[in-house]
Amino acid sequence: MRTSFKRLFACCALLLAPNAWALNLFACEPEYAALAQELAPEARIFSATTALQDPHQIQARPSLIAQMRRADLAICAGAELEVGWLPMLQMKANNPKVRDGLPGMFYAAEQVDTLDRLDSVSRDMGDVHAEGNPHLHFSPQRLLRVAQVLTERLAQLDPTNAEHYRANFDDFSARWLTAIPVWEAKAAPLHGQAVIAYHSSFRYLFDWLGVEQAGDLEPKPGLPPSTAHLAGLLALTEQQTIMAVVHAGYQDRRGAQWLAQRAELPVVRLPFSTGQEGIDSLFALYDAVLEPLLAHVGE
Structure with missing residues (x-):
C-alpha cells in the first residue's frame, strides 16, 4: 500500500510539475x-x-x-x-x-x-x-x-x-x-582580407570579422551571374587582391567556379546554417564557418 501511494504521489507530482x-x-x-x-x-x-x-x-x-x-x-x-x-x-x-x-x-x-x-526600394533594384x-x-x-x-x-x-x-x-x-x-582571436588573420561572394548572405559575418566583400556574384540581388558580370568581376581580381570566391551551400556554384578558375582563386563553400555536415548547434556553425576561410589566408 505504501509503495503504491508513493508511485501515485510521484505521478501526480510529475503531472503538476512545470512542463518546459x-x-x-x-x-x-x-x-x-x-x-x-x-x-x-x-x-x-x-x-x-x-x-x-x-x-x-x-x-x-x-x-x-x-x-x-x-x-x-x-x-x-x-x-x-x-x-x-x-x-x-x-x-x-x-x-x-x-x-x-x-x-x-x-x-x-x-x-x-x-x-x-533602405529608405525606399524599387523593382529594378x-x-x-x-x-x-x-x-x-x-x-x-x-x-x-x-x-x-x-x-x-x-x-x-x-x-x-x-x-x-x-x-x-x-x-x-x-x-x-x-x-x-x-572566435575573434582565431579569425584575426581574416581582418582586412577581401573576397567575392554570392548575394549578401554572409554580410554580418564579414562585417564582424573585418572582411571586405569586394564584389557580388549576382549582378543584382536575386539574379544569377551573367557572362558580362562575371567578366567584370574577373577584371576586378586583376586590380585588387582577392582571397577567395565564397558561396553558401544552397547557392549555385557554377558562377563561382567559372570566376575562380579564370582568376586562379580558391572557391570556398561556407555552411549557411545548422543541420548540415554534422553542424548541430550555433557554436558548431561558427566554428565551421571560420575554418574554410582561414585555410586560404596568405595563399
Missing part, C-alpha cells in the same frame, strides 16, 4: 530552430527549411501548413526574407496564434538594428530588403540580443516555465560570451 515541453515552436530557418533548442530544449521544435535550401524560395507545402497550424510560436528571420511564402503559410494554417503583431509571431530582425536598411539584411545570425552580438528577447517571449507565452527559459538563456549567454573572443 508544453510549447510547439515553428522555426522558419534552422538557425532559429537551433536557438530555440538552446532556450527551450524540451519543446517540440520544427524547422521549415534546411541549410541547403534558399530561405527566399520555399513552397507553402501541406506539411508546413500542418506544422504552422499546431504552432504556439513561430520564429522567423523577418526583414521580408520569408515574404514569398510565410504569408501564404499563415493564411492557409489559419492559426490565430501566429499572426503578425501577436505574441506568437516573432521576427528576429525586429529585435536588432539590421545592416543595409532586385531582391533587396528595405528593412535591412535578414541574415543576422552571423552577428554574435545581434544573435544574443535576439535570444534575450525570444526568452522573454517564451516566458510570456508559457509563464509557468518562465524561470526555466531564463535559466537556459543565462547558460547560453555565458557560453556564447565566452566563445566570442575565442
